[in-house]
Amino acid sequence: MAFDHRKYSAFKPVAKKDRRWPDQVIEKAPTWCAVDLRDGNQALVKPMSVAQKQRLFDLLVKLGFKEIEIGFPAASQPDFDFCRKLIEENRIPDDVKIQVLTQARPELIERTYQALEGAQKAVVHVYNSTSTVQREQVFGLDQAGIRAIAVRGATVVKEIASRYPDTDWTFQYSPESFTGTELDYAAEVINAVTEVWRPDQGQPVIINLPATVEMATPNVFADQVEWICENIRYREHLSISVHTHNDRGCAVAAAELAVMAGADRVEGTLMGNGERTGNMDLVTMAMNLYSQGIDPTLDLSGMAEITDVVEACTEISTHPRHPYAGELVFTAFSGSHQDAIRKCLSLRQEGQAWNVAYLPIDPFDLGRRYEEVVRINSQSGKGGVAYVLERDYKISLPRWLQIEFSKVVQQEAETNGGEIDSLTIHRLFDDRYLKVHADWALRSYDLHRDQDGVRAEVVMGRDVSPVMLEGRGLGAVEAVSDALAKRFGVTVAVEAYDEFALGEGTNANALACIRLTANGQHCSAAALAEDTTSATLQALFSAVAQAVAGEAMSTEAAGAVEAAQA
Numbered sequence: 001m002a003f004d005h006r007k008y009s010a011f012k013p014v015a016k017k018d019r020r021w022p023d024q025v026i027e028k029a030p031t032w033c034a035v036d037l038r039d040g041n042q043a044l045v046k047p048m049s050v051a052q053k054q055r056l057f058d059l060l061v062k063l064g065f066k067e068i069e070i071g072f073p074a075a076s077q078p079d080f081d082f083c084r085k086l087i088e089e090n091r092i093p094d095d096v097k098i099q100v101l102t103q104a105r106p107e108l109i110e111r112t113y114q115a116l117e118g119a120q121k122a123v124v125h126v127y128n129s130t131s132t133v134q135r136e137q138v139f140g141l142d143q144a145g146i147r148a149i150a151v152r153g154a155t156v157v158k159e160i161a162s163r164y165p166d167t168d169w170t171f172q173y174s175p176e177s178f179t180g181t182e183l184d185y186a187a188e189v190i191n192a193v194t195e196v197w198r199p200d201q202g203q204p205v206i207i208n209l210p211a212t213v214e215m216a217t218p219n220v221f222a223d224q225v226e227w228i229c230e231n232i233r234y235r236e237h238l239s240i241s242v243h244t245h246n247d248r249g250c251a252v253a254a255a256e257l258a259v260m261a262g263a264d265r266v267e268g269t270l271m272g273n274g275e276r277t278g279n280m281d282l283v284t285m286a287m288n289l290y291s292q293g294i295d296p297t298l299d300l301s302g303m304a305e306i307t308d309v310v311e312a313c314t315e316i317s318t319h320p321r322h323p324y325a326g327e328l329v330f331t332a333f334s335g336s337h338q339d340a341i342r343k344c345l346s347l348r349q350e351g352q353a354w355n356v357a358y359l360p361i362d363p364f365d366l367g368r369r370y371e372e373v374v375r376i377n378s379q380s381g382k383g384g385v386a387y388v389l390e391r392d393y394k395i396s397l398p399r400w401l402q403i404e405f406s407k408v409v410q411q412e413a414e415t416n417g418g419e420i421d422s423l424t425i426h427r428l429f430d431d432r433y434l435k436v437h438a439d440w441a442l443r444s445y446d447l448h449r450d451q452d453g454v455r456a457e458v459v460m461g462r463d464v465s466p467v468m469l470e471g472r473g474l475g476a477v478e479a480v481s482d483a484l485a486k487r488f489g490v491t492v493a494v495e496a497y498d499e500f501a502l503g504e505g506t507n508a509n510a511l512a513c514i515r516l517t518a519n520g521q522h523c524s525a526a527a528l529a530e531d532t533t534s535a536t537l538q539a540l541f542s543a544v545a546q547a548v549a550g551e552a553m554s555t556e557a558a559g560a561v562e563a564a565q566a
């Protein structure tokens with residue numbers, strides 16, 4: 001059998017009894033380092049051109065990154081040229097430090113420094129693999145042999161740097177494949193490297209702990225990071241960095257727990273582009289902090305620009321469910337979610353802490369529009385439909401009509417199978433409730449109130465053949481119902497009636513909604529007019545017109561609506 005889990009063995013957890021990280025809370029953003037232009041780039045089908053790198057670099061600077069790994073200059077001419085371009089064209093802001101990667105091979109380190117000549121400040125990042133599998137199968141070396149590669153690399157890095165005294169150098173070392181390295185051995189190699197660099201004597205040093213391959217649950221990575229922080233020399237003089245990958249889908253979680261475990265710095269890429277399943281997604285981790293009220297020290301408010309530039313440079317599209325950035329991440333299709341969002345948004349007051357169900361952050365902060373928050377399909381309910389009418393047409397419906405109309409929309413959604421857009425919702429409402437038949441159009445009315453109630457004189461119908469009605473009642477609706485009974489023999493009993501003043505942005509000032517039985521048939525209608533009486537009488541006529549035309553709701557449909565209302 002090909003699919004056989006017995007082929008794999010479980011990762012051995014760290015034997016740590018005194019773990020402190022589970023009780024830590026992240027209270028400030030770590031130092032970020034964006035590695036899009038190196039780790040992101042080396043994973044692309046088509047590595048970035050110099051122009052694409054420049055565009056992405058400019059975006060990273062604009063977002064607020066102060067440390068940017070710009071490439072592997074010894075690896076390829078475009079990487080070398082890009083580094084030269086940034087330096088020679090003076091494109092690096094004073095507060096931004098570029099970083100470059102090199103293997104621990106003297107000839108590559110030499111070439112790396114050539115690429116950096118003239119830089120004001122830079123991080124030289126040297127790495128070699130330390131894991132058991134790499135030692136045994138890739139390098140064919142024992143622990144001492146691998147440590148010697150690291151020490152030789154560190155030594156060459158330090159020596160060549162001294163030839164360029166005008167540059168402010170930071171040295172960075174990564175025991176690559178750290179997650180697959182025995183912890184005591186990783187500490188031994190790190191100590192050997194720092195013994196060469198001597199951070200205690202003023203040399204800025206970053207020790208980067210990569211989950212080159214994510215091999216275990218994020219808590220195990222946190223244990224590994226905490227263990228290293230507790231067991232290496234010169235800890236207080238070092239910046240401890242982490243660089244997680246997403247093989248198990250937990251790169252962000254692993255980086256977050258690593259910060260709780262003592263990491264000062266986090267490497268990653270925008271939208272998580274990178275080798276295999278990607279690097280740690282900087283956007284997600286930074287926005288996670290933001291959503292907890294912590295300043296991420298990055299400005300991610302132009303999320304559309306971020307996704308546009310990343311897509312153009314990587315030629316990878318953004319998943320619609322990508323945290324914080326995807327097209328659908330602030331959209332609810334399902335009825336109960338829409339209902340909750342609508343209620344929370346309507347109660348929300350400017351200046352209050354954000355507390356909206358189903359929306360962990362305010363989409364507006366990322367340049368998104370509230371129009372996207374509720375979209376309608378067959379999974380939606382009355383709250384969502386009401387929200388769309390309110391939001392786009394300033395039409396507020398009474399609860400009974402929300403229930404009734406959502407059934408109309410539901411039927412359309414089931415027939416059509418997909419999304420029902422706002423225009424279609426309005427058209428459905430118009431066709432079902434607002435449509436005025438010419439024979440039943442209110443032309444004019446005259447209401448007289450005396451001690452016996454109201455006397456109504458109403459003119460309705462077409463221009464060419466108007467019909468005059470007259471009736472009496474305790475109120476206007478009753479008087480006009482009486483007139484209808486006399487003229488057409490229809491017995492009207494009003495079951496529900498609501499009127500609303502309309503908000504700005506519509507031609508009408510009033511909306512009236514009515515539900516009645518006419519000769520025992522259930523009918524509902526609504527009308528828009530400049531005044532509430534006109535709206536009410538027109539709604540009454542339109543509802544009665546349905547009964548007369550035989551368009552009334554079936555008894556079952558009316559029963560279902562009543563049950564829902566109950």
Ligand SMILES: CC(=O)SCCNC(=O)CCNC(=O)[C@H](O)C(C)(C)COP(=O)(O)OP(=O)(O)OC[C@H]1O[C@@H](n2cnc3c(N)ncnc32)[C@H](O)[C@@H]1OP(=O)(O)O
Binds near residue numbers: 127176
């Ligand atoms: C986890 C990471 O992301 S690490 C970064 C990986 N990124 C890249 O590899 C992208 C850029 N790399 C390249 O373009 C090329 O690998 C180059 C130009 C750097 C080097 O190319 P080459 O020398 O032709 O080949 P290659 O990378 O296969 O070299 C492997 C050799 O270097 C050794 N080596 C590999 N990594 C290291 C290292 N970090 N330090 C020292 N030696 C190393 C290997 O043991 C192997 O030695 P061998 O030739 O004696 O068997």
Ligand SMILES: CC(C)C(=O)C(=O)O
Binds near residue numbers: 127213
């Ligand atoms: C070079 C290191 C930091 C790396 O990219 C990795 O291990 O994934």
